[in-house]
Amino acid sequence: MRNILVIGGAGYIGGCLTDQLVQKGYHVTVFDCLMYEERFLKNVPFVYGDIRDTDELVTMSPKYDTIIWLAGIVGDGACAQDPGLTYEINFHSVRRFLERTKRRLIYPSTCSVYGAQHGILHETSPTMPLSAYAETKLEAEKVVLEHRGMAFRLGTLFGVGDEYSRLRLDLVINVLTYKALKEGKITVFGGEQWRPILAVRDVASYFVEAVTRDYNDVFNLSMRNVKIIDLAGIYKNIFPDLVVEVVDMKFEDQRNYQVSTEKAEKAFIFRPKVSVEEEVHRMLDLLRSHRIKNPLDPRYYNTHFVRATLDEIRGS
Numbered sequence: 001m002r003n004i005l006v007i008g009g010a011g012y013i014g015g016c017l018t019d020q021l022v023q024k025g026y027h028v029t030v031f032d033c034l035m036y037e038e039r040f041l042k043n044v045p046f047v048y049g050d051i052r053d054t055d056e057l058v059t060m061s062p063k064y065d066t067i068i069w070l071a072g073i074v075g076d077g078a079c080a081q082d083p084g085l086t087y088e089i090n091f092h093s094v095r096r097f098l099e100r101t102k103r104r105l106i107y108p109s110t111c112s113v114y115g116a117q118h119g120i121l122h123e124t125s126p127t128m129p130l131s132a133y134a135e136t137k138l139e140a141e142k143v144v145l146e147h148r149g150m151a152f153r154l155g156t157l158f159g160v161g162d163e164y165s166r167l168r169l170d171l172v173i174n175v176l177t178y179k180a181l182k183e184g185k186i187t188v189f190g191g192e193q194w195r196p197i198l199a200v201r202d203v204a205s206y207f208v209e210a211v212t213r214d215y216n217d218v219f220n221l222s223m224r225n226v227k228i229i230d231l232a233g234i235y236k237n238i239f240p241d242l243v244v245e246v247v248d249m250k251f252e253d254q255r256n257y258q259v260s261t262e263k264a265e266k267a268f269i270f271r272p273k274v275s276v277e278e279e280v281h282r283m284l285d286l287l288r289s290h291r292i293k294n295p296l297d298p299r300y301y302n303t304h305f306v307r308a309t310l311d312e313i314r315g316s
């Protein structure tokens with residue numbers, strides 16, 4: 001049975017990916033610096049480490065048949081706190097590791113590499129990164145592909161991944177769920193912009209299948225493209241008295257793209273299954289039962305938490 005190293009496995013995607021890989025019988029080791037977490041409780045081998053420590057990763061890598069590299073500073077706002085640091089962590093760490101090991105990686109990039117463009121975007125469409133986050137993901141994606149790897153341009157994720165890992169409350173569907181419950185009102189910025197969306201558990205399922213494939217290619221992954229304003233209808237069905245406020249678009253919400261998933265549909269058997277409604281209800285169960293004691297804790301928001309711990313991240 002294959003040994004799999006999940007770098008950044010303590011994160012939002014990593015939590016449910018680790019669970020699904022273990023369920024399939026793989027031997028999974030998680031490597032992570034626990035940027036947001038106080039503890040790692042999953043019953044799998046764990047290596048506490050930093051991806052900037054190329055020597056450590058190079059030394060341990062031969063033990064693993066497959067390496068999935070999820071770690072990085074994630075999101076436009078979090079990466080904007082220190083673009084130089086973002087380049088070091090999100091790009092140079094990946095580049096150094098690959099140049100030394102020549103290993104093949106399974107790697108999540110982002111549909112943010114498309115920036116703001118009209119029409120349906122394919123993997124061959126021009127890229128137009130609008131942030132340090134998108135730039136570094138695109139650069140890392142290139143170096144992954146040069147080393148026979150597989151990269152996925154993920155849409156905006158939503159939902160609850162697993163039982164232990166941090167829920168991200170900075171993703172549009174997750175944050176709207178919290179606001180609808182807590183304030184009875186959601187604010188949509190612009191709203192006409194398109195985004196591809198996908199449940200975090202479905203991403204994990206794609207990655208599980210990816211372990212069995214040896215493509216050297218890049219794939220868009222999404223369940224469907226939605227207009228942000230159309231998401232409001234889902235919340236209206238659940239909260240009939242909900243107030244939906246539409247305000248002018250903030251600069252950081254200018255991303256606007258629809259993607260085609262035709263290529264992934266040809267290459268993979270898996271099809272996204274998890275609906276927005278299902279995950280909204282799962283999040284509401286967690287929030288209503290106060291299992292997330294303080295949903296406003298910066299820990300649930302990459303930008304706030306990275307800003308608050310920047311010195312620690314720089315120095316670690």
Ligand SMILES: NC(=O)c1ccc[n+]([C@@H]2O[C@H](COP(=O)([O-])OP(=O)(O)OC[C@H]3O[C@@H](n4cnc5c(N)ncnc54)[C@H](O)[C@@H]3O)[C@@H](O)[C@H]2O)c1
Binds near residue numbers: 036072302
């Ligand atoms: N969540 C999304 O909507 C989304 C969309 C597109 C792409 N992605 C990509 O998927 C990957 C995982 O995203 P996520 O949502 O799980 O993010 P996350 O922030 O929840 O997890 C990232 C993990 O990486 C770890 N990490 C960060 N810097 C590290 C370092 N220097 N050394 C070791 N570990 C480090 C963190 O501790 C964390 O556990 C990222 O590469 C991200 O760019 C995510």
